């Protein structure tokens with residue numbers, strides 16, 4: 655029987671299983687992807703987030719954030735992001751290039767209803783995230799639907815690198831119906 659990393663279909667299935675595990679299991683590697691955006695002045699910027707949904711059928715990922723955060727300003731200017739996951743057990747790196755749409759206010763109310771209270775504490779910081787403050791704890795948390803934003807990331811391209819005894823790299827593109835292409839690693 656062949657190993658999952660020996661076929662394009664096997665790698666594609668394995669990386670999606672990893673993303674789905676990230677949503678379901680707080681200890682899974684894909685629980686905390688790094689999401690990269692481009693700042694309004696053109697700098698690359700990365701930060702860790704929690705992966706809230708991963709839907710293989712639509713090729714979609716979901717992340718929640720504070721609407722006043724810098725990443726939201728960046729995504730308003732340039733609705734592009736890349737999510738990065740390294741699964742050290744599988745020896746698999748996944749990079750998902752995405753087009754991001756943002757939902758907030760009443761449109762996000764249904765999702766907000768299902769955010770547990772500890773999670774809500776992350777949305778509604780005063781002053782907004784990244785603002786200078788006089789001392790380390792000179793901020794308040796006022797969880798508010800108005801501060802909550804859902805980032806819906808439609809994956810356009812996935813670059814997967816498997817670092818086994820022989821390195822393998824595969825690229826999957828939405829417009830090619832995710833057919834997959836081997837690439838030099």
Ligand SMILES: Cc1cc2nc3c(=O)[nH]c(=O)nc-3n(C[C@H](O)[C@H](O)[C@H](O)COP(=O)(O)O)c2cc1C
Nearest residue numbers: 686701702703704718719720723724725726783784
């Ligand atoms: C383990 C971990 C999980 C995090 N999860 C989120 C998250 O789900 N959403 C979020 O906006 N920030 C999350 N953060 C905070 C971000 O990494 C970042 O500091 C914050 O969003 C501000 O980023 P920005 O100024 O680039 O927008 C998390 C940080 C860590 C360390």
